[in-house]
Amino acid sequence: MKLLSIILLAFGASYSYAGHHSETFYQAHGGGNIVNAGWKYEVGGFKFSNPDEAAPLGQPAKYPYTKGHTFSLNYERGFTDMFSAGLGFNFSSVSWDNAGSAGSGGPGQSIQAGSGLRNIDVFFKGNYGLSFGTLYYGLDADLSFAAEERDELGKSNRALGHHNFTPYLGMSFGKRDGMNYGLKLEYMFSTEKTTEFDSGAPDLETEIGDTIMATAFFENALSDKSILGFSARYLQKAFDEDANGNDAGSEIERITLSLYGAVGCGCSKMNLKFLPKFSYNVLGDYPTVFIPGNEAIDIEGTSGSYAMEFAVRKEF
Numbered sequence: 001m002k003l004l005s006i007i008l009l010a011f012g013a014s015y016s017y018a019g020h021h022s023e024t025f026y027q028a029h030g031g032g033n034i035v036n037a038g039w040k041y042e043v044g045g046f047k048f049s050n051p052d053e054a055a056p057l058g059q060p061a062k063y064p065y066t067k068g069h070t071f072s073l074n075y076e077r078g079f080t081d082m083f084s085a086g087l088g089f090n091f092s093s094v095s096w097d098n099a100g101s102a103g104s105g106g107p108g109q110s111i112q113a114g115s116g117l118r119n120i121d122v123f124f125k126g127n128y129g130l131s132f133g134t135l136y137y138g139l140d141a142d143l144s145f146a147a148e149e150r151d152e153l154g155k156s157n158r159a160l161g162h163h164n165f166t167p168y169l170g171m172s173f174g175k176r177d178g179m180n181y182g183l184k185l186e187y188m189f190s191t192e193k194t195t196e197f198d199s200g201a202p203d204l205e206t207e208i209g210d211t212i213m214a215t216a217f218f219e220n221a222l223s224d225k226s227i228l229g230f231s232a233r234y235l236q237k238a239f240d241e242d243a244n245g246n247d248a249g250s251e252i253e254r255i256t257l258s259l260y261g262a263v264g265c266g267c268s269k270m271n272l273k274f275l276p277k278f279s280y281n282v283l284g285d286y287p288t289v290f291i292p293g294n295e296a297i298d299i300e301g302t303s304g305s306y307a308m309e310f311a312v313r314k315e316f
C-alpha cells in the first residue's frame with residue numbers, strides 16, 4: 001500500500017505540471033482552440049568579398065540591409081490536454097537596401113526582392129507530465145506546393161519551393177512560483193527544392209542541407225497575466241547540394257539571443273494575449289553563396305542581424 005501511494009502521488013504531481021506550459025511549448029488544452037496572428041520583421045546584411053564576379057550577374061555588390069516581413073496566421077485545436085494539432089499560413093516579403101548594383105537605381109536604392117505565400121504550416125504537439133517537469137515532443141511541417149520562381153534581377157515569388165519537416169523534443173521544469181526553464185532540441189530535414197527562372201534557364205534542383213537547433217530558455221511570471229522570457233538558440237545548417245552533388249547555398253552557424261514575453265490585454269472576456277519578441281544574432285557564418293550559372297561566391301556575413309516579432313493570441 002505504501003508503494004502504491006507513492007506511485008499515485010508521483011502521477012498526481014506529474015499532471016499538476018501538464019497544464020502549466022511555458023511560452024516555448026505553449027499548447028491548446030483539451031477541447032480548447034487557439035488563433036495566432038503574427039508579424040515578424042528581420043534585418044540582416046552581408047556583402048560579396050569578390051563583388052566583381054557578382055555585379056555582371058545583376059547581383060548587388062553589397063547588401064548592407066536585407067529586410068524581410070513575415071505575416072502569419074494559424075489555428076490550433078487541443079484534442080486532449082496532452083495532444084493538439086494545427087494549421088497555419090506564412091506570407092513573406094523581402095527587399096534589399098543596396099550600395100549599388102547592376103540594374104538598380106544606384107547606391108542607396110531599395111530593391112523589392114519578392115513577396116507572396118511562403119508556406120503552409122501543419123503541426124502536431126504533445127506533452128507528458130513527469131514528477132520533475134514536463135516532456136514535450138512534436139512535429140512541424142512547412143509545406144510548399146509551388147516552385148520558387150526568379151526573374152533576371154533575382155526577384156522571386158517567395159515560395160519555399162520544398163517541404164521542411166522538423167521533429168522536436170524538449171523538457172520544461174516548471175515551478176509553482178511561475179518560473180520555467182528548459183531545453184528544446186530540433187532536427188530539420190527537407191525535400192528537394194525546385195527553382196524556376198523566367199529567363200528560360202533550366203530549373204535548378206537543390207538538395208537542402210539538414211539543420212540542427214538547440215534552445216535553452218528561462219521564463220518568469222511577472223504577474224498572473226504576464227511572463228518574461230529569455231532564450232539562447234544554437235543553429236547549424238549543412239551545405240545544400242546541387243544536382244551534381246556539389247556544395248551550393250550556404251553553410252550556416254549561428255547563435256541567437258531572444259527576449260520575449262506574454263502580456264494579458266486586461267480584457268478577461270476576450271482572453272487575448274500580446275506576444276512581443278526581440279532576437280539578435282551574435283554569431284553568424286555564411287562562407288559561400290551559390291548563384292545559378294556561376295561558381296559559388298564567397299560572402300562576408302554580419303553579426304548584427306536582428307528580428308522583431310509581435311503576435312496576438314486568442315483562446316476560446
